[in-house]
Amino acid sequence: MLEFTNASAYFFTPLTELKPLRNRLLTECRDRSIKGTILLSTEGINLFVAGKREAIEWLVGSIRSLPGLGNLTPKLSSSAEQPFTRMLVRIKKEIIAFGVEGINPGTHTSPRISAKELKQWLDEGKDFTLLDTRNDYEVKLGTFSRAVAIGTRHFRDFPAKAQGLPSALKAKPMVTFCTGGIRCEKAAPYLETQGFENVYQLEGGILKYFEECGNAHYDGDCFVFDQRVGLDPSLNETPNGQCFACLTPLSASEMSDSRYQIGRSCPYCYKTDGERTKLQVAKRNEQIEALTAELPGSAPYQHFRPLSVPGRFAGLPLLQFLQGILPHVPSEQWAKDCSEGRILNENKERLTADSLVREGERILYFTPLQVEPSVNPRIVILYEDEAMIVLRKPAPLPVHPSGRFNRNTLKHFLDLAYSPQKPHAAHRLDANTTGLMVAARTKRFAAALQTQFEKGEVEKHYLALVHGHPPDNTFNCELPISEQTLDVGARFCAPDGLASRTDFRVLFRLDDGTSLLEVMPLTGRTNQIRVHLWELGYPIVGDQMYLPGRRQGQVQTNRLDDDPLCLHAYRLKFRPPLQTQTVVFEDSDFLGAPFLWGKRNPLTIGSQTAF
Numbered sequence: 001m002l003e004f005t006n007a008s009a010y011f012f013t014p015l016t017e018l019k020p021l022r023n024r025l026l027t028e029c030r031d032r033s034i035k036g037t038i039l040l041s042t043e044g045i046n047l048f049v050a051g052k053r054e055a056i057e058w059l060v061g062s063i064r065s066l067p068g069l070g071n072l073t074p075k076l077s078s079s080a081e082q083p084f085t086r087m088l089v090r091i092k093k094e095i096i097a098f099g100v101e102g103i104n105p106g107t108h109t110s111p112r113i114s115a116k117e118l119k120q121w122l123d124e125g126k127d128f129t130l131l132d133t134r135n136d137y138e139v140k141l142g143t144f145s146r147a148v149a150i151g152t153r154h155f156r157d158f159p160a161k162a163q164g165l166p167s168a169l170k171a172k173p174m175v176t177f178c179t180g181g182i183r184c185e186k187a188a189p190y191l192e193t194q195g196f197e198n199v200y201q202l203e204g205g206i207l208k209y210f211e212e213c214g215n216a217h218y219d220g221d222c223f224v225f226d227q228r229v230g231l232d233p234s235l236n237e238t239p240n241g242q243c244f245a246c247l248t249p250l251s252a253s254e255m256s257d258s259r260y261q262i263g264r265s266c267p268y269c270y271k272t273d274g275e276r277t278k279l280q281v282a283k284r285n286e287q288i289e290a291l292t293a294e295l296p297g298s299a300p301y302q303h304f305r306p307l308s309v310p311g312r313f314a315g316l317p318l319l320q321f322l323q324g325i326l327p328h329v330p331s332e333q334w335a336k337d338c339s340e341g342r343i344l345n346e347n348k349e350r351l352t353a354d355s356l357v358r359e360g361e362r363i364l365y366f367t368p369l370q371v372e373p374s375v376n377p378r379i380v381i382l383y384e385d386e387a388m389i390v391l392r393k394p395a396p397l398p399v400h401p402s403g404r405f406n407r408n409t410l411k412h413f414l415d416l417a418y419s420p421q422k423p424h425a426a427h428r429l430d431a432n433t434t435g436l437m438v439a440a441r442t443k444r445f446a447a448a449l450q451t452q453f454e455k456g457e458v459e460k461h462y463l464a465l466v467h468g469h470p471p472d473n474t475f476n477c478e479l480p481i482s483e484q485t486l487d488v489g490a491r492f493c494a495p496d497g498l499a500s501r502t503d504f505r506v507l508f509r510l511d512d513g514t515s516l517l518e519v520m521p522l523t524g525r526t527n528q529i530r531v532h533l534w535e536l537g538y539p540i541v542g543d544q545m546y547l548p549g550r551r552q553g554q555v556q557t558n559r560l561d562d563d564p565l566c567l568h569a570y571r572l573k574f575r576p577p578l579q580t581q582t583v584v585f586e587d588s589d590f591l592g593a594p595f596l597w598g599k600r601n602p603l604t605i606g607s608q609t610a611f
Contacts, residue, residue: 002078002079002080003052003079003080003081004050004051004052004078004079004080004081004082004083005050005051005052005053005056005076005077005078006048006049006050006076006077006078006079006083006226006228007047007048007049007050007056007059007060007074007075007076008047008048008074008075008180008207009045009046009047009060009063009072009073009074009075010044010045010046010047010095010096010180010181010182010185011044011045011068011069011071011072012043012044012095012104012105012106012109012185013043013044013045013068013069013106014042014043014044014068014106015040015041015042015043015044015045015066015068016042018040018041018042018091019091021040021066022040022089022090022091025038025040025062025063025089026087026088026089028059028062029049029051029059029087029089030087032051032052032055032058032059033051033052033055034049034050034051034055034056034059034087035049035050035051035082035084035085035086035087036048036049036050036051036084036087036088036226037049037084037087037088037089037090038088038089038090039090039091039092039095040089040090040091040092040095041091041092041093041094041095043094043095043104043105043106044095044105044106045063045069045072045095046095046096046182047063047074048225048226049084049087050079050082050083050084050226051082056074056076060072060074075180075204075207075208075211077207077231077235078235079228079237080237081227083226083227083228084226084227085227095182096155096182096183096185096186097154097155097156098155098156098158098159098186098190099156099159100159100186100190102193103186103189103190103193105185105186105189108189109185109188109189109201110176110184110188110189110191110192110199110200110201111199111200111201112200112201112202112203113175113200113201113202113203114203114212115202115203115204115208115209115211115212115213116212116213118130118175118177118202118209118213119209119212119213119216119217121175122144122146122216122217123216123217126173127172127173128172128173128174128175129148129169129172129173129174129175130144130146130147130148130174130175130177131147131148131150131174131175131176131177131187132144132147132148132149132150132177132178133150133152133155133158133176133177133178133183133184133187134149134150134152134178134179134183134223135152135153135154135155135247136149136151136152136153137223137246137247137248137249138179138223138249140223140248140249141220141221141222141223141229141230141240141249142218142219142220142221142222142223142230143218143219143220144177144217144218144219145217145218145219146217147177150162150165155183158183158187158190159190162187162190162191162194163194167195169196170194170195170196170197171197171198172198173198173200174191174196174198174199174200175200175201175202176188176191176199176200176201176202177201177202177205177206177209178202178205178206179205179206179207179222179223179224179225180204180205180206180207180208181201181202181203181204181205181208182205184201184202184205185201187201188200188201206218206222207222207231207235210222210231210233210234210235211235214233214234215232215233218233221233221238221240223249229241229242229249230249239251239252240252241254241255243260243265243266243268243269244262244263245263245264245265245266245269246265246266246268246269248266248268248269250266250267254266254267277383277384277385280384281381281382281383281384284381284384284417285379285380285381287417288377288379288381288413288417291413291416291417292377292379292413295372295374295375295377295407295408296407296408296412296413296416297370297371297372297405297406297407297408297412298371298372298374298408299371300369300370300371301369301370301407302366302367302368302369302370303366303367303370303406304344304348304364304365304366304367305364305365305366305367305406306362306363306364306365307322307325307326307362307363307364307365308360308361308362308363309321309357309358309359309360309361309362309363310325310359311359312324313325313357313359314357314358314359315356315357315358316356316357317353317354317355317356317357318338318343318351318352318353318354318355318356318357318363319331319334319335319338319353319354321357321363322334322338322343334353335353337365338351338352338353339353341366342365342366342367342368343363343364343365343366344363344364344366345361345362345363345364346361346362346363346364348364348366351363370406372404372405372406372407372408373404373405373408373557373559374408374559374560375396375397375398375405375408375409375431375560376394376395376396376397376560377394377397377408377413378394379391379392379393379394379397379410379413379414380392380394382436382585382587383585384441385576385578386441386578387440387441387442387445387576387577387578388426388438388439388440388441388445388449388576388577389414389418389423389438389439389440389441390436390437390438390572390585391436391437391439392434392435392436392437392587393410393429393433393434393435393436393437393569394434395431395432395433395434395558395564395565396431396432396557396558396559396560396562397409397410397431398410398431398557399411399425399428399429399431399437400425400428403556403557404557405431405557410425410437411423411425414439418441421441421442423439423440423441424439424440424442424443424446424450425437425438425439426438426439426440426446426449426450426452426453427450427453427458427524429569430527430530430565430567431556431557431558432542432543432557432558432564432565432567433565433567433568433569434564434567434568434569435462435567435568435569435570435587436569436570436571436572436585436586436587437569438572438574440577444577445577448577449574449577452574452575453524453574454524456522456523456524457574457575458572458573458574459520459571459572459573459574460520460521460569460571460572461518461519461520461569461570461571461572462518462519462520462521462529462567462568462569462570463507463516463517463518463519463567463568463570464516464517464519464529464533464540464566464567464568465514465515465516465517465540465541465542465566465567466514466515466517466533466538466539466540466541466566467513467514467538467539467540467541467548468513468514468515468537468538469509469513469515470504470506470515470517470536470538472506473505473506474503474504474505474506475503475504475536476501476502476503476504477500477501477502477504477532477533477535477536478499478500478501479493479497479500479531479532479535480493480494480495480496480497480498480499480500481493481494481497481498481500481525481526481527481528481531482494482496482497482498483497483498486552490527490531490545490546490552490556491525491526491527491528491531492531493531493532493535498523498525499523500523500525500528500532501521501522501523502519502520502521502522502523502528502529502532503519503520503521503522504517504518504519504520505517505518505520514541515538517538519567527545527546529567530543530545530546530567531546533546534546534550535550537550540565540566540567541563541565541566542558542562542563542564542565542566543565543567544558544562544565568587569587570586570587571584571585571586571587572584572585572586573585
């Protein structure tokens with residue numbers, strides 16, 4: 001038994017006092033158990049509601065009593081069940097979102113053509129364009145046999161799509177249609193502004209055509225925006241369902257498909273885990289590119305760099321602590337910073353050069369208008385899941401905040417892209433080194449990953465272009481690396497240093513006097529690969545710290561226009577936090593990426609002697 005009357009109607013006329021009208025309609029509809037949606041705007045009213053016949057008749061009469069709405073004519077149909085779950089009355093800028101200024105159906109609409117006139121044109125085979133203004137997912141359920149679909153995902157896309165229609169259509173008659181006619185009230189006049197000369201709109205839309213002409217020249221059903229999903233040409237509910245993820249209407253067989261998951265997917269939008277990951281990674285890379293289009297550290301800002309006091313400096317004057325903790329900064333500079341009030345305690349109170357420091361105290365080095373050096377922000381996310389991120393780091397780009405870099409760092413870029421999460425790097429690469437890195441998305445996952453790196457359980461492979469031709473095809477270096485640093489903060493080998501080992505394999509000996517090596521560090525000391533190759537007499541091409549002839553440079557982080565450091569982390573093998581088996585990530589495309597090694601691509605340097 002069909003117990004519910006469904007009513008859809010719209011009317012363009014100026015309305016005022018919208019808030020009192022909203023409250024009144026909402027109360028009266030709820031009192032009469034009417035459900036659905038009413039949209040109010042200064043341009044008119046749009047409604048799609050359902051309830052008992054007497055209640056709907058009362059509501060229509062009540063709305064017609066309002067100034068300007070006396071000619072409101074609803075389209076009625078019946079259903080066995082209430083197709084709506086609640087009653088909403090909303091105030092909107094437009095009762096049908098279009099977004100184009102100057103289109104006002106209350107003052108101008110295109111000429112109308114009745115359902116019977118349209119059928120006659122179709123019967124006669126008249127030469128005209130029949131334009132479906134609805135969204136693609138609506139068209140899928142049914143449309144006129146000779147209709148041209150505009151191809152939108154949302155009606156707001158109509159203007160852009162209309163501009164792409166062939167210009168040859170502008171001189172011939174065009175009839176626009178939609179479900180009930182409301183979209184054509186704006187679509188047809190807009191087409192007129194674009195030079196279409198003979199535009200008509202179907203009076204009452206598809207639903208009115210069904211009432212008067214049935215299924216003549218129409219294939220399928222008509223999509224409606226309620227739980228019925230579709231109506232057949234007799235205006236009866238069809239057994240179709242709908243995917244609420246992509247909005248595609250579904251047949252009974254499509255709803256029995258294993259890819260149909262209520263509220264999540266259907267055969268048309270289902271994605272495998274791999275496909276979803278690929279889409280997410282692509283979106284993330286777009287996000288990072290947008291966030292770093294202007295480097296965050298390029299604009300002046302106030303920066304407070306924290307310095308913690310180790311036990312060995314306890315009780316010493318502030319100036320002596322600063323000279324000891326950062327010896328590469330001249331003493332005169334520290335004295336000047338103290339006198340200018342740039343050294344503060346954790347309460348941001350000024351300290352003097354002779355202030356005594358305490359163990360564990362937090363000293364702040366204040367830079368009033370810091371501008372950071374430019375870096376290469378072209379990070380590429382290669383993989384991500386709930387636990388970790390695998391990325392390709394460009395150069396020059398520091399991983400962690402330090403020295404002159406705070407916002408122009410990998411850490412800061414990832415914090416911006418993954419907010420409110422703050423990813424933790426599971427290991428690190430030098431600012432001038434490119435290649436694969438792993439970051440964890442929580443502290444718990446970071447601990448699981450960092451432990452593997454600390455224990456040497458991660459298999460790491462690098463590629464290095466070095467000066468010279470090593471005589472042996474395979475060799476290694478086990479020189480200990482000091483915990484101390486050179487004047488510029490670089491590491492070096494020392495007998496009392498930390499045990500270290502790096503294995504090497506020659507891949508190519510090039511005729512310009514360089515060699516391409518595969519490098520496998522078995523320990524993870526700071527600057528290990530660069531220091532070992534420097535000590536062996538094969539410094540890395542582009543290294544401005546560890547120079548040929550065992551000379552020491554002064555540059556820690558390259559400038560953007562410097563020759564690149566030719567060291568690239570290209571392969572990692574480890575166990576992800578959410579998996580039981582080890583996995584391998586390999587960045588095999590880097591040689592074709594000129595932003596990594598620039599013109600020093602080993603595959604383009606003359607003839608090669610391969611091992």
